[in-house]
Amino acid sequence: MNSGGGQPVPQSPLEAAPAAVRCLLDQSPLGVVEIARPPLDALPYRAFIAALLGKQGFKLDFNRLAPNEALALVSDKLLGPGAFMPERAALAADIAALAAFAGELAGAPSAIAIRTYFAPGDLVWHVDRVNERTALRLLWPVGRPAGMQVTSADNVDAALHRAYMHREHPLLSRLDTCVMRTGAAVETLWAHRPAQLAAMVSGDFPFIRDPAPIFEIAAGAASIHHVQTPEQPGTWHRSSWANRAAPGFQIVITAAAA
Numbered sequence: 001m002n003s004g005g006g007q008p009v010p011q012s013p014l015e016a017a018p019a020a021v022r023c024l025l026d027q028s029p030l031g032v033v034e035i036a037r038p039p040l041d042a043l044p045y046r047a048f049i050a051a052l053l054g055k056q057g058f059k060l061d062f063n064r065l066a067p068n069e070a071l072a073l074v075s076d077k078l079l080g081p082g083a084f085m086p087e088r089a090a091l092a093a094d095i096a097a098l099a100a101f102a103g104e105l106a107g108a109p110s111a112i113a114i115r116t117y118f119a120p121g122d123l124v125w126h127v128d129r130v131n132e133r134t135a136l137r138l139l140w141p142v143g144r145p146a147g148m149q150v151t152s153a154d155n156v157d158a159a160l161h162r163a164y165m166h167r168e169h170p171l172l173s174r175l176d177t178c179v180m181r182t183g184a185a186v187e188t189l190w191a192h193r194p195a196q197l198a199a200m201v202s203g204d205f206p207f208i209r210d211p212a213p214i215f216e217i218a219a220g221a222a223s224i225h226h227v228q229t230p231e232q233p234g235t236w237h238r239s240s241w242a243n244r245a246a247p248g249f250q251i252v253i254t255a256a257a258a
C-alpha cells in the first residue's frame, strides 16, 4: 500500500498539542492522522489483552462507566473476579488518556467502546456515521496483524457505492451476525460469492475508481478520522483482510458534539 504517492498519512505523537493535531486532520486529504503506539509486546498489560483475546469475542459500550469500571466488568466476568488488577488499571489509564485526547480534539465529550470480534462488513469501504453535528473517531486496535486502509472521497464513485450497498447491506449484516455467533470463516461462508469475496481480500471494489491511492495505517498504530454527520463528510476506510482471523482488542472512541 501507500503506493499512490503524494498523499502520505500524516503522523503525530500523542503528546502533540491537540490544536496542532486537529489542524493536521483537517488538512489531510485522506481525513486521517496516524498516532504511533507501542507494539503489544511492549505494553504492560499484554498478558491481560492476550487473556481477553482467548475468550469468546465481545463488544462493550462503556456508557457512563469509567474505563476502570468497564474493564473490571469484562474482566471479572470473563477471567474471574479480581484477575489482572494492575494490568487492568494500566489499560484503563491509557484508554482514559486517549479519550481525553479525542475529546480535546473535537471539543466534545467522548464515548468509549471496546470489541474483540471481527465484523466482515468492516472489509467493505464505508464512512462511520453519527447524528450529532460534528464528530471524530479515534481507533486503537491492539494486537491486529494489519492496519486500517483509507482512501480519499474522490476515489469513491458515490452513486455506485450507494447501489452496491443497497444490494449488499442486508447480506453483509447477515454475514456479520453469522460470524459473530458461530466464528465461521468469511471465505467459507461466502465461497459461493467469489467476486464479492475477492473484493474483500483486495479492497478493489467496483465503486473504487483507482486501487493505487489506497493507504494503510501501520499495524498497531492508533488513528483519528472524521465521522460523517448531517453537516460534515466522513473518512473512507476499511479493515485489511489480514485482520479477519485476528481482530485484536479494538478501542473505539467517538467524540461528538450536538
Ligand SMILES: [Fe+2]
Residues within 6 Å of the ligand: 126, 127, 128, 237
Ligand atoms: Fe468504520
